[in-house]
Amino acid sequence: xxxxxxxxxxxxLRGALDVEITPAGVMPRRLPAWTKEQxxxxxxxxxxxxxxxxxxVFRTDARELELExxxxxxxxxxxxxxxxxxxxxxxxxxTLAGRHQAPVGNVVRMAGPGAVQRLIPGEPGTxxxxxLQTGMKNIELWLPQQTPTELVALRADGDVxxxxxxxxxxxxxxxxxxxxxxxxxxxxxxxxVVAAALGGVEVINLSQAGNALLDPYVARTIRDMPADxxxxxxGVNIVSLAxxxxxTFGPAVHGFLDTIREGHPVTPLLLTSPVSCPAxxxxxxxxxxGPGGKITAxxxxxxxxxxxxTLAVVRAELERIVTIRQARDPHLHYLDGRELLGPDEADDxxxxxxxxxxxxxxxxxxxxxxxxxxxxxxx
Numbered sequence: 570x571x572x573x574x575x576x577x578x579x580x581x582l583r584g585a586l587d588v589e590i591t592p593a594g595v596m597p598r599r600l601p602a603w604t605k606e607q608x609x610x611x612x613x614x615x616x617x618x619x620x621x622x623x624x625x626v627f628r629t630d631a632r633e634l635e636l637e638x639x640x641x642x643x644x645x646x647x648x649x650x651x652x653x654x655x656x657x658x659x660x661x662x663x664t665l666a667g668r669h670q671a672p673v674g675n676v677v678r679m680a681g682p683g684a685v686q687r688l689i690p691g692e693p694g695t696x697x698x699x700x701l702q703t704g705m706k707n708i709e710l711w712l713p714q715q716t717p718t719e720l721v722a723l724r725a726d727g728d729v730x731x732x733x734x735x736x737x738x739x740x741x742x743x744x745x746x747x748x749x750x751x752x753x754x755x756x757x758x759x760x761x762v763v764a765a766a767l768g769g770v771e772v773i774n775l776s777q778a779g780n781a782l783l784d785p786y787v788a789r790t791i792r793d794m795p796a797d798x799x800x801x802x803x804g805v806n807i808v809s810l811a812x813x814x815x816x817t818f819g820p821a822v823h824g825f826l827d828t829i830r831e832g833h834p835v836t837p838l839l840l841t842s843p844v845s846c847p848a849x850x851x852x853x854x855x856x857x858x859g860p861g862g863k864i865t866a867x868x869x870x871x872x873x874x875x876x877x878x879t880l881a882v883v884r885a886e887l888e889r890i891v892t893i894r895q896a897r898d899p900h901l902h903y904l905d906g907r908e909l910l911g912p913d914e915a916d917d918x919x920x921x922x923x924x925x926x927x928x929x930x931x932x933x934x935x936x937x938x939x940x941x942x943x944x945x946x947x948x
Contacts (some may be wrong), residue, residue, distance in 0.1 A: 580729070597718070619715055632699070639691070641674060641675040645678075656669065660708070661707070671713045714751060739796055748776035749774070749776040782810070801839070803822065805849070809854045823894075840887055917931075
């Protein structure tokens with residue numbers, strides 16, 4: 570087995586906009602380094618280093634590959650074992666050819682959510698893919714979407730070459746945890762990856778679990794990236810955190826879109842509203858976990874008349890904003906998120922908010938059918 574450079578060699582790291590050199594190796598990040606000083610909450614850094622959609626891409630004639638990684642996962646003091654680290658997926662010539670559990674490395678212990686964290690240092694572990702087909706082939710190694718993963722080493726028993734130029738269109742997507750897809754079975758089962766495969770495009774997933782809050786540094790990031798297609802899924806974090814009122818929400822959406830349009834004036838841009846979430850449809854946030862581990866809304870429905878946001882209000886506002894902007898921006902489109910997961914599918918929300926792994930795959934098919942087929946905004 571020969572070591573393959575992770576930086577400055579034939580391997581292309583797609584889906585990551587920055588890499589940090591760590592004592593163990595290389596940590597991919599899904600936002601540029603300059604954004605770090607603008608994070609208001611440490612959770613932003615945490616979800617940015619969760620590599621949803623990040624993959625190593627190269628060509629090789631190797632029959633065997635090894636990827637050594639150091640993961641960092643959490644564990645509540647009341648739990649008998651750490652949270653699942655997720656899967657590392659191997660695609661050969663675009664087809665799933667292997668899937669292995671990422672090894673447990675560092676463990677962050679805490680008494681409960683928001684409590685003081687204690688790091689239990691771990692060691693790197695190796696996943697091995699053997700018995701690959703003979704001859705030169707295109708390889709993608711997808712990292713677990715829910716677990717910060719430092720790349721320590723890549724080894725192959727054959728030649729490793731740079732990937733050929735990718736002629737597919739580049740799709741940039743930004744959304745919440747429902748686009749980050751922590752609950753998916755594996756990194757290639759997140760709904761944006763499923764939709765991208767069906768649409769024949771390459772996806773860059775900038776979704777931030779719990780943090781899709783129209784942050785200006787995200788808009789500037791998208792503005793400055795090459796993109797053939799752009800989509801935004803807006804609303805559920807804003808309602809669940811009671812982050813805006815009607816008065817401030819509309820201008821924030823306009824500002825986010827204006828910034829993106831500075832760099833992409835005619836790129837197809839699809840603004841998607843939230844999927845169904847019964848607790849928040851008519852009741853404002855903030856939210857908390859209620860009985861049985863189901864999300865519950867703590868706001869007062871009477872406050873809607875004074876500007877509080879619910880999912881119903883957000884959908885109406887987003888559709889209104891797209892309608893008025895389309896007069897001068899015909900490449901802007903609106904999609905009601907309930908077309909991806911509607912009220913009749915509420916049983917597929919594990920905690921009343923997040924879809925099941927099966928529902929994520931179905932959402933990907935629904936999005937592809939609405940966005941990439943004839944008459945869709947991305948056709």
